[in-house]
């Protein structure tokens with residue numbers, strides 16, 4: 197047989213900009229960029245793509261400079277930009293995409309600047325805090341012909357993929373109701389987030405994982421949002437900062453039947469709790485029940501003097517773990533990192549995955565991916581905006597407001613108990 201030499205694959209480069217160098221950067225972005233620096237990306241569609249960290253923007257430059265000296269051998273050289281106008285300097289430095297991992301109430305401004313500069317954008321959850329902001333980002337992404345995506349890594353958790361597979365295949369039939377809880381340790385509210393926690397709540401920070409899981413897995417139309425919560429530990433008992441929240445969402449499905457979901461969150465769980473974060477869900481169907489519990493996933497490990505503070509007794513080795521591989525290599529891997537790699541692949545496919553004349557089709561295909569595209573985040577953002585509005589009214593002395601979705605008066609309509617006046621939070625239609 198004649199030997200046909202293989203063509204060597206094309207080589208491309210994508211330079212990433214990073215805004216926000218806090219906890220989630222250390223947990224997932226840093227190992228992702230280190231992995232990319234070592235191996236790059238390969239796909240038959242686009243060949244080899246060298247994805248590298250091009251620059252970082254932080255408030256004081258302290259974290260950026262520290263990262264540059266600590267990770268020179270694993271991340272290579274990159275720019276470190278500080279205020280004033282750290283983001284503007286980063287955007288001008290020639291990056292191709294921008295990852296936004298600032299506190300959630302600062303996502304919008306950074307993402308807007310990046311999209312306006314024509315960069316692809318990846319935003320940590322929750323993407324933004326209002327539908328008006330979401331509309332603005334969608335408009336800018338459309339105008340610039342770039343991707344605007346959000347990270348919900350729980351959708352890549354193998355357990356949640358299995359749940360969705362059983363639902364998609366009709367083995368679990370029609371969800372009727374369910375509950376989810378996610379409890380963060382006190383160290384999160386007390387030290388990690390102390391800088392920005394005033395006026396914030398754990399629902400926006402973590403219930404959003406489950407809002408998205410429910411929305412993406414079961415589909416349907418969000419019809420109403422209710423929420424309450426407790427105060428007094430992180431801030432004053434009559435102030436705007438919340439210790440814990442209890443959210444209720446009602447969905448309606450194509451056949452007219454409804455489901456209710458309760459999502460409880462906290463960031464004041466004792467630090468010596470054995471699990472890293474306590475996560476539990478139960479979904480009830482016409483013909484089945486799905487139960488999942490983070491601490492019952494498999495491992496319990498005690499190390500004298502280390503657990504449960506330095507090392508957790510029950511660990512999630514699926515999200516993001518450091519391992520000694522059987523072939524001797526040290527690695528850090530898991531769905532928290534995989535989700536970032538998927539985004540880089542989507543950008544590389546749009547830019548390099550075929551002829552320039554077909555870029556528009558590749559862009560549209562990437563935008564149809566509902567798990568991460570901002571255009572598919574409408575009901576999740578609607579739930580977050582409603583929850584924030586209800587908690588703000590509560591802090592102002594009016595508890596138990598409810599937000600109804602896509603009513604004749606508007607897309608998000610806040611109703612007060614005992615008061616016939618309504619407040620329209622968003623005029624446009626939520627469902628598309």
Ligand SMILES: NC(=O)c1ccc[n+]([C@@H]2O[C@H](COP(=O)([O-])OP(=O)(O)OC[C@H]3O[C@@H](n4cnc5c(N)ncnc54)[C@H](O)[C@@H]3O)[C@@H](O)[C@H]2O)c1
Pocket residue numbers: 215216217218219220221253254255259282296297298299300302320321322347348349388389401
């Ligand atoms: N995917 C997940 O499960 C997950 C987990 C944790 C956090 N997050 C999300 O990631 C984001 C950041 O969370 P975190 O845990 O890393 O918080 P963090 O407080 O540890 O880090 C945020 C960092 O952003 C910096 N920052 C604030 N404003 C900035 C600005 N304008 N420009 C540049 N830097 C700025 C802060 O100084 C801080 O270093 C939040 O949106 C959060 O919801 C996601």
